Amino acid sequence: SEPLDVTLPIETHLNLPFLRKRLTNYPDQNLLANLLEGIRFEADVELQAVLVPHLISLxxxxTSVRNELYRLQTLGWYRFFDHLPFWPIYLNGQGATARKLETRYRRTTECGGPRRPTLDGSGLRALSINEAASVRHMPAWYKHRHDPPWLQYMQERELADPLEWGMPSRRPPEIKPTLSMVMRDLSILLAAARRLEEPLYIFGDDAKDYFNQLAIASEDWWKFGVVFIHADEITAPRSA
Structure with a gap:
């Protein structure tokens, strides 16, 4: 076994030189870094093996979840191993959500586990990926690094200061429109439509595999594992 190279370039079909050139001065450089260098979950977790059970919806x-995993592997976005590829590792549970108008289920990944306080043998709590990304948490192993770039990261994250459990992360929150925002905009558009005697259409769009196309940075590979039944133990589905 060898240590994971956390500096590996991402494998992607996106035109990275084009994106780098066009978005050099883009205000959100964190977003640009995720595109060019790989997605980082920005979840400060302990070096633990966290085994999250599958959801009762699975x-x-x-069958839908199994087929989807095989499809993503065929596309080169997932990779199968017959052993644990990393240690420590997060193995996140899988679930399924019904879709309208079709029998195929939507695959979901449980990044909120453990759902109850869980401690390792040394007394360190195992945080879920979701919680670790939303709070300021100082993992024990962070204290063993002292190189200048790391210390700067600690300062920007305000992790070197005394922390209380549950303090919110210093990272900018994701801002999504609220129901009141949508209702306000619709009321304005509807008022104009009535005065103009024109119909008002509401529609949405979606992109297949939108997030799966964004490669994960190698430094975070160990945080996003999935354990599933081996293909030899069941009838393997047809490749996508």
Whole structure:
């Protein structure tokens, strides 16, 4: 076994030189870094093996989830191993959500586990990826690094200061429109439509595999594992 090279360039079909040139002065450089260098979950977690059980919704959509994992592997976005590829590792549970108008289920990944306080043998709590990304948490192993770039990261994250449990992360929050925002905009548009005697259409769009196309940075590979039944133990689905 060898240590994971956390500096590996991402494998992607995106035109990275084009994006780098066009977005050099883009205000959100963190977003640009995720595109060019790989997605980082920005979750400060301990060096622990965290095994999150599958959700109770999985049995109903088991076949759909299995087919989806194989499809993503065929596209080169997932990779299968017959052993644990990393240690420590997060193995996140899988679930399934029903779709409208079709029998195929939507695969979901449980990044909120453990759902209850869970401690390792040394007394360190195992945080879920979701919680670690939303709070300021100082993992024990962070204290063993003293190189200048790392210390700067600690300062920017305000992790060197005394922390209380549950303090919110210093990273900018994701801002999504609220229901009141949508209702306000619709009321304005509807008022104008009535005065102009024109119809008002509401529609949404979606992109297949939108987030799966964004490669994960190698430094975070160990945080996003999935354990699933081996293909030899069941009938393997047809490749996508």
């Amino acid at each position: 049995p109903k959509g088991f």
